[in-house]
Amino acid sequence: MTHWVPELLAPAGSLEKLKVAVSYGADAVYLGGQKFGLRSAADNFTPSELREGVRFAHLHGSQVYVVLNSFLHDQDFEGLPEFLSLLEDCNVDAVIVSDRGVIEAIKEHSDLVIHLSTQASCLNAAAAKLWKDLGVSRIVLGREVSIDEAKRIKEKVDIELEMFVHGSMCMAYSGNCVISNYTQGRDSNRGGCAHSCRFEYSLTKNDEEKKYAHFMSSKDLQGIRQLDEFINAGIDSLKVEGRMKSHHYAGTISKVYSEALSFYKNSGSFMSDDLYRWEEELSKVSHRSYTSASLEHTAGFDSIFDERQHVSSEANMAAIILEAKEDQYILAEVRSPFHVGDTLEYLPFNGEAIISKVDSIIDASGESFEKSRPGMLLRLPAIKGARAYNIIRVYPGGQL
Amino acid sequence: MNLSIALYNQEMVDDFLSALDLIDGPKEVIIGFKEISRFFSFTKEECLKECARLKEKNVLVYLQWDVLMTENIFQSVFHSLKSQGLLTNELFSGIRVQDPGALQSLKEINYEGDIHLLCEQGNHNLLGLKSWYNIWPEKIKRIILSPELPGTKVLEYAMALPCDCEILSWGPILLFYTPRALVSPLYGQDEDEIHVLGTSEESPHKGFPIRENVHGTFMLNTKDKFIFDELFLEPDLLKSSLLKQKNLFWRLDFIEGPGEVTFAQIFKGLKNPLESIEELKRQYVRSVTKGFFRVNKTDVLFKKLKNSRLQDRSGDYLGEIVDVKKKKHLGLLIKSPNNSLKLGDRLRLMSPEGNEKVLTVEYMQDALKNGITEATDGDIVFVSPVGGISIRSMVYLDNSLS
Numbered sequence: 026m027t028h029w030v031p032e033l034l035a036p037a038g039s040l041e042k043l044k045v046a047v048s049y050g051a052d053a054v055y056l057g058g059q060k061f062g063l064r065s066a067a068d069n070f071t072p073s074e075l076r077e078g079v080r081f082a083h084l085h086g087s088q089v090y091v092v093l094n095s096f097l098h099d100q101d102f103e104g105l106p107e108f109l110s111l112l113e114d115c116n117v118d119a120v121i122v123s124d125r126g127v128i129e130a131i132k133e134h135s136d137l138v139i140h141l142s143t144q145a146s147c148l149n150a151a152a153a154k155l156w157k158d159l160g161v162s163r164i165v166l167g168r169e170v171s172i173d174e175a176k177r178i179k180e181k182v183d184i185e186l187e188m189f190v191h192g193s194m195c196m197a198y199s200g201n202c203v204i205s206n207y208t209q210g211r212d213s214n215r216g217g218c219a220h221s222c223r224f225e226y227s228l229t230k231n232d233e234e235k236k237y238a239h240f241m242s243s244k245d246l247q248g249i250r251q252l253d254e255f256i257n258a259g260i261d262s263l264k265v266e267g268r269m270k271s272h273h274y275a276g277t278i279s280k281v282y283s284e285a286l287s288f289y290k291n292s293g294s295f296m297s298d299d300l301y302r303w304e305e306e307l308s309k310v311s312h313r314s315y316t317s318a319s320l321e322h323t324a325g326f327d328s329i330f331d332e333r334q335h336v337s338s339e340a341n342m343a344a345i346i347l348e349a350k351e352d353q354y355i356l357a358e359v360r361s362p363f364h365v366g367d368t369l370e371y372l373p374f375n376g377e378a379i380i381s382k383v384d385s386i387i388d389a390s391g392e393s394f395e396k397s398r399p400g401m402l403l404r405l406p407a408i409k410g411a412r413a414y415n416i417i418r419v420y421p422g423g424q425l
Numbered sequence: 426m427n428l429s430i431a432l433y434n435q436e437m438v439d440d441f442l443s444a445l446d447l448i449d450g451p452k453e454v455i456i457g458f459k460e461i462s463r464f465f466s467f468t469k470e471e472c473l474k475e476c477a478r479l480k481e482k483n484v485l486v487y488l489q490w491d492v493l494m495t496e497n498i499f500q501s502v503f504h505s506l507k508s509q510g511l512l513t514n515e516l517f518s519g520i521r522v523q524d525p526g527a528l529q530s531l532k533e534i535n536y537e538g539d540i541h542l543l544c545e546q547g548n549h550n551l552l553g554l555k556s557w558y559n560i561w562p563e564k565i566k567r568i569i570l571s572p573e574l575p576g577t578k579v580l581e582y583a584m585a586l587p588c589d590c591e592i593l594s595w596g597p598i599l600l601f602y603t604p605r606a607l608v609s610p611l612y613g614q615d616e617d618e619i620h621v622l623g624t625s626e627e628s629p630h631k632g633f634p635i636r637e638n639v640h641g642t643f644m645l646n647t648k649d650k651f652i653f654d655e656l657f658l659e660p661d662l663l664k665s666s667l668l669k670q671k672n673l674f675w676r677l678d679f680i681e682g683p684g685e686v687t688f689a690q691i692f693k694g695l696k697n698p699l700e701s702i703e704e705l706k707r708q709y710v711r712s713v714t715k716g717f718f719r720v721n722k723t724d725v726l727f728k729k730l731k732n733s734r735l736q737d738r739s740g741d742y743l744g745e746i747v748d749v750k751k752k753k754h755l756g757l758l759i760k761s762p763n764n765s766l767k768l769g770d771r772l773r774l775m776s777p778e779g780n781e782k783v784l785t786v787e788y789m790q791d792a793l794k795n796g797i798t799e800a801t802d803g804d805i806v807f808v809s810p811v812g813g814i815s816i817r818s819m820v821y822l823d824n825s826l827s
Contacts, residue, residue: 073738080762096547098724099578126553144547149499151533152526155560167495169604174496198493201546201602206573207646207716208628212723214547222601224625228635230612240607240623241644319495326610347747347758348805354792356756356805358747389792389807390750400816402748402756402805404792413803 028293030286031255031263034090034187035279038268040074041414043089044081045345046275048374048414050283053088054078055121057268058108061101062092062216072111079115088118093131094142096124096200096214109135121165123200123214128159138162140187144200144214149174150181157184165264168194169319172251176258185261190248191278191307192266194318196222196241244330247315249303252285253295254320272360273342274310276372276416281306309340309418343369343419344403349411356389359401363419370418373410378418381408426695427674429591431455431489433682434466438475440688445482447692453674454479455521457489461502463602463640464680465489469509476516487541488517492640493524493604503530514538519566532561539566541591549574551585558588567591567674572598572650573717580666583673594652596678597634598716601644608637634681645680651706651713657698684710735777735819743772746818747805754790754807757820759800764822766800771823772808780813783823 035051037043043054056078057069070078075091082089091112095101105127112120113135120137122128123144131137140163141147141156148167156164163185166175172188179186195202202213204221211217222241229235246266248255255263263286265278281303288297307315316328344357363369365386371379386394389402397403427450432438438456445452456479457465458472467475476486488511494502506512512520512534519539522528523546531540542557542565549571558565567589570582574592583590609619623633623644634645656664667673677691686708694701706713717723743764748756759766766772772784789797789806800806 071738073742077738077760077762096549098549098721099551101724102550102552124547124550124553125556126550129552129556146493147526148493148524149496149526151499151503151529152524155525155529159556159560169493170495171497177496196605196607197601197603201493202600203573203598204600204644206723207598207600208630210723215724217723221625221628224627226623226625226633228608228611228621228623229632230619230621234612236611238611240611241601241603241642324605326606328605329607329610348792348803350791356792388750389748389756389805390753391794 027290029256030290031260032088033279033282033286034262034264035275036192036265036268036270037078037275038069038270040070040078041345042272042275043078045272045414045416046279047082047085047087048412049276049279049372050287050374051087051265051279052283053090053118053262054082055090055092055264055268057092060104061095061097061108061127072115075111075117076115079117083116090119090121090140091117092121092142093127094121094123094144095127095216096144097127098215101215102126102130105130106134109137112137119163122161125159128161132160140185141165142199143167143189146198146200150178153178153182153184153186157182163187163261165189167199168246169198169324171322172254172258172260172320175260179259186259187262187264188255188260188320189246189266190252190255190263190282191246192270193313194243194246194266196243239331240329242313242330242332243318243324244316244328245313246318246320247307248317248320249282249285249300249307251317251320252282252289256289271311271342272345273416273418276414277306277310280372280374340370340418340420342416343367343397344417346411346413346415346417347402348413349415350407352407354407355405355411357403357405357417359397359399359403361419362396362398363421364396367422368420370420371408371411372416372418374412374415376410379408379410381406426450426668427453427589427671428695429453429455429487429674429676430688431596431676431678431680432475433464433680435471435475437679437682437688438478440683442478442482444687444689444692445484447689447696449696451485452483453485453487455487455489455676455678457491459639461488461490461492461506463491463638463643464636469511473516485518486516487519487521487539489521490527491521491523491543493602494526499524499526503527507534512536512538521569528560532564536564538564540564541567541569543569545569545571545593547571549578551582554582554586558586562587569676573721573723575721576652576655576663576667576718578721579673580663580670583667583670586672589672589674591674591676593650593678594656594675595650595713596676597649597680597711598646599643600633600646602641604641606637607642608635646714648712648714649681649709650716650718651709652715652718653695653698654702654706655715655718657702681711684708686710735817737819741773741822741824743820743822745820746774746814746816748807749814749816750810752810755784755810755814757800757806757808759802759804759806762802765802766806766822768798773821773823774811774814774818775821776813776815776818778815780818782811782814784808784811 035046037054037056123142143165205213205219341361521541523543744760
């Protein structure tokens with residue numbers, strides 16, 4: 026007997042990251058085209074990349090959702106009907122939308138399934154009812170909604186619900202922040218967010234008492250310990266933030282959460298020693314300190330990340346495997362430099378990592394080096410089970 | 426000129442009532458109380474008392490419910506508003522809401538008053554604004570437009586929408602709203618309300634007013650919006666049309682208080698703008714800006730499109746160069762599920778810098794230098810080197826000769 030678990034929805038900032046996330050177990054990915062999304066600085070997908078991404082995801086049983094979550098100005102609608110036709114032609118599974126006008130345009134020009142973005146800050150059952158009546162089939166709830174409240178919403182409104190389970194968070198109610206607009210001339214609701222909330226501010230009270238703090242910066246969300254609550258609440262999809270983040274992030278987070286959900290699917294509980302291993306794995310990607318934010322209780326001051334830098338991760342991504350010839354060799358593209366004597370950790374799509382010491386560094390032409398450099402194509406010894414898009418981590422100095 | 430005026434405390438109500446006779450157009454105010462409104466200082470009882478005073482003078486009073494609420498609080502507050510009879514049109518002429526949940530709930534109880542829908546966040550297109558209106562055309566009597574709209578759009582929307590429109594014309598601009606208490610923990614004080622000024626070295630702007638209250642933390646712009654000088658002192662066809670637009674309301678919204686300026690001075694000043702506008706601006710407690718009223722170009726700085734040379738994956742696309750070893754080889758990763766590479770094929774290579782080269786594949790090897798005759802999706806093969814071709818170059822089958 027297997028138990029129901031929610032969909033795991035991972036970010037795909039590029040075609041390669043899509044393949045990484047899907048290969049490591051994401052049930053669905055979300056991505057942006059060259060326009061209409063909120064992450065202008067991400068690589069995003071060209072039409073042909075989108076076509077290939079959907080083909081790859083569907084081949085692996087995963088869904089693809091495309092973000093159209095900008096709040097569009099009138100002139101921004103130019104090209105939208107054509108883009109919607111492309112999405113239908115590519116067989117994307119849904120679009121994620123914030124703007125009321127965009128929803129109308131989608132309904133007029135296509136039969137695409139519409140998910141409401143968290144940018145619309147849907148916070149309660151009455152709002153969910155209204156959005157459902159307007160043609161939305163899934164709601165990504167505002168991050169301020171607790172799991173308990175989401176459960177109540179689900180009980181009152183027959184609609185799919187999606188909640189964030191992991192990643193960076195807006196401090197403001199999503200869609201309710203225009204700091205960038207006024208301070209940088211960049212529209213935060215059209216992909217130009219300057220992340221002013223991450224700055225350090227000096228605060229002055231009554232013309233005197235001065236304090237320095239990153240008081241508007243939120244810690245990152247981590248909901249691995251709340252997975253059973255999500256399941257009990259019947260939340261349909263668990264979303265991981267991070268289209269701007271690395272391959273390492275996309276792969277690690279997808280692997281950890283999909284393993285945890287698979288464990289529950291088979292056992293009906295999360296009572297596993299692996300919980301500690303999953304948490305340890307999550308600490309290996311670059312992140313701010315973690316918080317459960319408002320998943321259980323209203324987020325308090327302990328959810329503020331009063332620091333400038335991310336918590337440095339224990340491991341760097343050394344390389345990504347581009348080709349693995351069974352019993353012969355692996356060709357991997359270097360992302361972070363490493364040395365002879367370092368320890369590499371191969372992260373397979375399923376199962377435990379494989380540890381290996383770097384005895385030599387040989388490029389694709391057979392030349393030896395003491396140190397790898399980013400962009401090099403390396404020939405590594407074959408490892409059983411290694412596949413293209415596997416991630417390889419490095420632990421400097423040989424210490425794991 | 427249609428004015429809509431927010432009155433945040435009793436002093437403002439008193440000042441407003443003393444200047445009432447100076448208003449030419451509709452006499453209309455916005456009022457709220459702490460449980461449901463972000464910035465009003467009134468308790469519910471005080472709010473009802475002030476509402477009664479205003480109604481005695483034939484002022485139309487609209488209740489502001491602009492706090493965003495998650496499910497548990499929302500249900501509790503809505504039940505409370507309903508059970509206390511605050512959602513009838515006997516007390517207030519109407520209610521102003523932002524949360525679609527509030528709009529939906531009012532619809533479900535068939536609220537009898539007018540609804541003013543706050544569309545100040547996002548909502549920069551007519552298609553969306555019309556569709557908000559169409560949710561309940563019988564009751565949505567006004568749409569409050571985004572303060573970021575330029576004057577041209579304000580006029581266009583007011584002319585196109587079949588209801589009243591409203592725009593912030595004088596008062597602080599809200600930049601940021603979170604339910605989290607961000608400031609009080611830093612000071613270790615348990616105050617109902619705390620005000621600070623925030624400055625960041627990473628921003629050219631200094632002294633953002635930041636307010637924390639029971640509803641969370643709010644950041645305001647360093648300068649308040651003020652467009653009356655633009656409207657009256659720099660006349661043109663647009664501004665003349667805006668001032669004549671009968672369904673357009675201009676909101677005075679002094680969250681931080683009007684300072685030394687009185688409502689009497691404001692109303693008199695708006696009657697004689699040429700003589701008074703600059704003086705009003707000078708007397709006002711804070712610096713002012715036109716914001717985006719002239720033009721909104723907030724999308725021009727960040728448009729980023731991919732290198733067009735790296736985009737085309739259609740038709741004859743084969744893959745990508747992943748390794749370049751001078752005078753030794755090019756490493757080619759086949760990425761196309763539809764095309765394969767065979768000995769003798771002609772390739773067209775396009776570098777990110779724009780170099781275009783042609784190569785006939787005379788030999789192919791794997792990483793162990795074993796000869797290969799065919800490569801398919803996922804394979805990496807090594808072919809003869811070509812000058813000017815770098816990593817990430819796109820590779821196509823060149824069928825131009827066939």
